[in-house]
Amino acid sequence: MEMPLPEPEILARRSFILDRLAAVLPKDGLIADAAQTRAYECDALTSYRCAPMAVVLPRSTAEVAAVLRICHEEGVPVVPRGSGTSLAGGALPTADSVVVGVSRMTAVLETDYPNRFIRVQTGRTNLSVTAEIENQGFFYAPDPSSQLACAIAGNIAMNSGGAHCLKYGVTTNNLLGVTLVQMDGTVMEIGGPYMDAAGLDLLGVLCGSEGQLGVVTEATLRILPKPEGARPMLIGFDSNEVAGACVSDIIRAGIVPVAIEFMDRPCIVACEDFAHAGYPDCEALLIIEVEGSPDEIDAQLEMIAQIAKTHHPVELRESRSAEESRKIWLGRKSAFGAMGNINDYICLDGTIPVSSLPEVLRRIGELSATYGLDVANVFHAGDGNMHPLILFNANLPGDLDKAEALGADIMRLCVEVGGCLTGEHGVGVEKRDLMGVQFNPQDLEAQMQVKDVFDPKWLLNPAKVFPLQASASRRAAIA
Amino acid sequence: MRPDSEAELAEMVRTAQEPLWIMGGGTRRLGQMAQGHILETGGMSGIVLHEPGALTLVARAGTPLALIEAELAQAGQRLAFEPSKMARLQGRSGETTIGGIVAANASGPGRIQGGACRDSLIGVRFVDGQGYVIKSGGRVMKNVTGYDLVKLMAGSHGTLGVLTEVSFKLLPKSEASATLRLDGLADAEAIAALSRALGSPFEVNGAAHLPGVGTFLRLEGFAKSVAYRSAQLRMLLGGDVMTDGAEALWADIRDVAPFWEQAGDVWRISTKPSEAATLGARLGAEAVFYDWGGGLIWARMAPGTDVRARMGSVVGYATLIRASAGFEGTFGHFAPEPAPVAALSAGLRAKFDPKSVLNPGLMG
Numbered sequence: 001m002e003m004p005l006p007e008p009e010i011l012a013r014r015s016f017i018l019d020r021l022a023a024v025l026p027k028d029g030l031i032a033d034a035a036q037t038r039a040y041e042c043d044a045l046t047s048y049r050c051a052p053m054a055v056v057l058p059r060s061t062a063e064v065a066a067v068l069r070i071c072h073e074e075g076v077p078v079v080p081r082g083s084g085t086s087l088a089g090g091a092l093p094t095a096d097s098v099v100v101g102v103s104r105m106t107a108v109l110e111t112d113y114p115n116r117f118i119r120v121q122t123g124r125t126n127l128s129v130t131a132e133i134e135n136q137g138f139f140y141a142p143d144p145s146s147q148l149a150c151a152i153a154g155n156i157a158m159n160s161g162g163a164h165c166l167k168y169g170v171t172t173n174n175l176l177g178v179t180l181v182q183m184d185g186t187v188m189e190i191g192g193p194y195m196d197a198a199g200l201d202l203l204g205v206l207c208g209s210e211g212q213l214g215v216v217t218e219a220t221l222r223i224l225p226k227p228e229g230a231r232p233m234l235i236g237f238d239s240n241e242v243a244g245a246c247v248s249d250i251i252r253a254g255i256v257p258v259a260i261e262f263m264d265r266p267c268i269v270a271c272e273d274f275a276h277a278g279y280p281d282c283e284a285l286l287i288i289e290v291e292g293s294p295d296e297i298d299a300q301l302e303m304i305a306q307i308a309k310t311h312h313p314v315e316l317r318e319s320r321s322a323e324e325s326r327k328i329w330l331g332r333k334s335a336f337g338a339m340g341n342i343n344d345y346i347c348l349d350g351t352i353p354v355s356s357l358p359e360v361l362r363r364i365g366e367l368s369a370t371y372g373l374d375v376a377n378v379f380h381a382g383d384g385n386m387h388p389l390i391l392f393n394a395n396l397p398g399d400l401d402k403a404e405a406l407g408a409d410i411m412r413l414c415v416e417v418g419g420c421l422t423g424e425h426g427v428g429v430e431k432r433d434l435m436g437v438q439f440n441p442q443d444l445e446a447q448m449q450v451k452d453v454f455d456p457k458w459l460l461n462p463a464k465v466f467p468l469q470a471s472a473s474r475r476a477a478i479a
Numbered sequence: 480m481r482p483d484s485e486a487e488l489a490e491m492v493r494t495a496q497e498p499l500w501i502m503g504g505g506t507r508r509l510g511q512m513a514q515g516h517i518l519e520t521g522g523m524s525g526i527v528l529h530e531p532g533a534l535t536l537v538a539r540a541g542t543p544l545a546l547i548e549a550e551l552a553q554a555g556q557r558l559a560f561e562p563s564k565m566a567r568l569q570g571r572s573g574e575t576t577i578g579g580i581v582a583a584n585a586s587g588p589g590r591i592q593g594g595a596c597r598d599s600l601i602g603v604r605f606v607d608g609q610g611y612v613i614k615s616g617g618r619v620m621k622n623v624t625g626y627d628l629v630k631l632m633a634g635s636h637g638t639l640g641v642l643t644e645v646s647f648k649l650l651p652k653s654e655a656s657a658t659l660r661l662d663g664l665a666d667a668e669a670i671a672a673l674s675r676a677l678g679s680p681f682e683v684n685g686a687a688h689l690p691g692v693g694t695f696l697r698l699e700g701f702a703k704s705v706a707y708r709s710a711q712l713r714m715l716l717g718g719d720v721m722t723d724g725a726e727a728l729w730a731d732i733r734d735v736a737p738f739w740e741q742a743g744d745v746w747r748i749s750t751k752p753s754e755a756a757t758l759g760a761r762l763g764a765e766a767v768f769y770d771w772g773g774g775l776i777w778a779r780m781a782p783g784t785d786v787r788a789r790m791g792s793v794v795g796y797a798t799l800i801r802a803s804a805g806f807e808g809t810f811g812h813f814a815p816e817p818a819p820v821a822a823l824s825a826g827l828r829a830k831f832d833p834k835s836v837l838n839p840g841l842m843g
Contacts, residue, residue, distance in 0.1 A: 112751075112753075113678060114671070114674040114678070114752065114753050115674070115751045115752055115753050116674075116677065116678060137678075137680070138678075158623060159623045159627070161621055161623075165621065166620075169594060169598060170621065170623075172598075172627065172630065173594055173598045182819070186819050187819075188817060188819040188820055189817070189820075190820060192794055192795070193751050193794060194749045194750050194751055194774055194794060194795045194796075195590065195595070195749055195771060195774050195775070196584065196586075196590075196595050196597075196634070196749055198749070198796040198798075198813065198814050198816065199813060199814070199816050199820065199824055199842065199843070200631060200634070200635055200638075200639070200824045200827060200842065201584070201597060201630045201631055201633060201634050201635070202631075202820065202823060202824070203630075204597060204627055204629075204630020204631055204633070205626055205627055205628065205630055205631045207627065207630075208623045208626065208627045209626050209627075225677075225678050225679055225680045226680060227680050228680045248532035248533070249532075251532060251533075251534055251651070252531055252532050252555075252651075253651075254555060254651030254652065254653070254654060254701075255651070256650065256651065292704060293707060295703070295707060296701075296703070296704045296707060299701060299703050299704065300701070303701075351619040351620070351621045351622055352619065353530065353533050353535065353618060353619060354532065354533040354534075355530055355532055355533050380621070383619070383620040383621045384533070384619050384620060384621070385620075385621040418617065418618055418619070419617070419619050420617050420619055420622045420624040421624045422622075422623050422624050423619070423621035423622060423623065424621055424623055425623070426623050427623075427624060427625065431624075435624070435625065438617075438624055438625075439614070439624075439625060440614075442611045442612065442613055443613050443614050443615065443625075444625070445611075446607065446611075446613045446615070446628060446831070447615075447625050447626040447628065449827075449830040449831065450626050450628070450631070450827065450830070451626075452826075452830060453823060453826035453827050453830055454823065454826075465625060465626075
């Protein structure tokens with residue numbers, strides 16, 4: 001992975017820059033000791049590591065603004081960081097950068113049930129937003145798998161999704177307003193506790209901009225009343241094609257389940273070995289969850305069962321109790337852990353048109369055979385968001401390179417069938433060099449123009465999203 | 480000017496020396512043309528792809544909404560945001576186009592649950608102010624590849640580019656619908672009732688209050704489910720399920736029918752529902768009504784009334800949708816923005832339209 005070389009000129013001024021930062025932060029707000037900055041050398045994409053020059057942990061918007069103003073004046077790159085759970089290297093530092101972590105900004109600023117919003121500092125974790133409001137019968141909908149750890153700041157930066165976004169949408173659909181700190185320290189409010197922010201949709205372009213347009217310190221989030229109940233159904237099939245056809249039929253029938261999860265055989269086997277969830281021995285497995293009152297749930301599951309039966313499932317298991325629901329989800333929720341137990345793996349994140357599912361799974365199987373690496377597939381089937389897991393051995397020289405090459409081929413395949421490189425993890429450094437597969441130079445130019453406006457010196461979150469070659473002239477012009 | 484293809488459009492914009500006023504069907508256009516040429520998108524029409532099993536639709540920007548709705552109806556599907564038709568409110572003829580809807584991010588009552596137009600929009604192609612063809616997003620429902628120019632284009636009113644193709648995720652059409660009607664509530668009580676309903680687990684997807692007419696809550700879904708949820712809501716709030724006229728009622732709310740052929744300026748205010756009733760009274764309007772559980776106020780005002788001044792410090796913003804004859808230039812259609820936000824918006828316009836030929840001055 002190529003990263004820009006650190007600016008010797010910045011490193012030479014290190015102690016001066018650190019002094020300036022220390023002057024605007026509380027005593028424990030600046031970390032510059034090499035042993036401690038190492039904790040920030042990577043995020044959940046652990047293959048790439050680089051400790052930053054310093055880490056700051058501000059407690060307020062004003063402190064973030066003061067830090068950014070100094071970095072702007074000094075020409076120091078800034079890497080915003082939520083909880084560091086990005087699978088795409090979205091928070092990978094450079095050696096000359098300052099990491100701005102929001103982990104100490106966790107306050108709930110306002111909860112408003114009649115108007116159905118919550119305003120929080122963005123270091124708050126996703127799950128603790130829901131925890132704050134659930135006793136009033138509300139929840140915050142986006143639910144990335146990392147929700148126990150991941151911060152709202154990172155959710156906004158990456159426009160995170162989750163298993164339940166088929167019904168409730170992803171972060172951008174649930175974000176009403178932000179407090180944004182620009183690279184030069186300017187603080188502004190965009191949107192607020194009302195629908196459809198005024199003027200150009202700056203909120204829309206901020207969400208998913210991977211920390212490259214500004215640091216979001218506070219967020220107003222839409223909250224929703226919890227459904228009366230939810231229950232899953234498990235359906236096993238003897239081929240991927242049939243499972244895919246069943247998904248399509250369910251959607252066509254007018255049912256919008258809250259989640260449709262798909263697992264293929266390698267994934268089923270690994271999860272079963274790991275979690276003993278009692279999954280059937282089959283080629284493909286769907287977990288479909290519906291919501292509502294007990295009667296509504298029964299009625300929807302009955303319709304789904306009717307549709308599934310026309311596809312001759314090898315197993316059809318409707319949950320009858322909370323315990324059965326838990327067991328049905330158990331294997332799926334431990335999928336990544338199960339994979340990690342047997343192997344090193346890379347988790348991919350492409351989206352494909354749902355209709356291409358059987359073809360894509362077949363061709364992934366062929367690629368897997370060509371490379372000699374196993375691939376297990378977990379899949380948000382309702383919206384076509386796939387997570388192929390490529391299994392490799394990190395201790396085997398060359399195996400990571402091979403796994404990455406296979407991953408790149410799978411992502412190219414996603415684009416070829418009409419899909420995209422990333423459905424919810426973001427581009428980061430991981431998919432940066434594949435952007436040219438999905439976008440032509442003019443498309444990328446338009447995106448980079450947006451960055452020119454928000455961050456004219458290109459200091460925020462360097463070397464993410466855009467191929468280094470594409471951004472080279474801009475970075476050179478400023479250096 | 481009426482290009483028949485994206486390539487032809489790109490050439491027209493590339494060589495444009497004077498302002499271009501981008502127009503779909505001309506039914507909801509804001510602002511006055513001082514000089515330049517009207518650029519119609521109607522020549523770029525047609526559904527490019529409709530995949531019912533994947534809940535996706537791709538159409539050229541000049542495609543009439545009616546054609547898309549017919550295609551979707553036949554497949555038992557719909558656009559979740561309930562696109563509005565503004566021709567009658569504006570007193571214009573012409574056919575609502577899908578590109579115009581996207582350019583205005585126009586959403587109807589269903590927005591309260593199904594999201595705005597921009598939330599259903601999953602891909603765009605457009606020609607920027609220098610004549611470059613640019614794409615963002617695609618035809619899949621979950622996509623975070625690169626910056627989300629799709630959202631930026633929705634609601635940009637043709638100031639950043641001329642849309643040529645738009646892609647949507649779809650929803651299945653509901654099997655049944657029921658509208659609960661509450662009578663005799665004052666505005667504040669009515670909006671409190673709407674908030675209670677929207678805070679319940681019964682999945683309300685329309686919540687409007689028409690002063691002097693009634694307070695309305697819509698439920699959609701499978702028949703059994705709608706029956707159950709409307710019974711629950713009645714236990715919570717009282718009221719009766721409408722036996723007829725509900726469909727027309729929601730279409731009227733969507734298209735602002737209460738203000739058709741009624742004189743005055745028409746404003747659209749987005750605010751916090753709990754402030755809506757107080758604000759509605761303070762406006763001194765000729766007439767108001769409330770959608771989105773009170774979060775959206777439609778106000779008909781005496782010509783030339785400064786609604787933004789009357790809003791004072793209330794959270795939200797006001798958009799002037801229809802100015803009376805003789806008052807066209809009195810107020811900007813779009814609310815002034817705080818300086819740092821305005822600077823970003825202006826910066827984006829300067830990048831995407833450096834010649835300032837696309838609906839110049841419309842948004843600031």
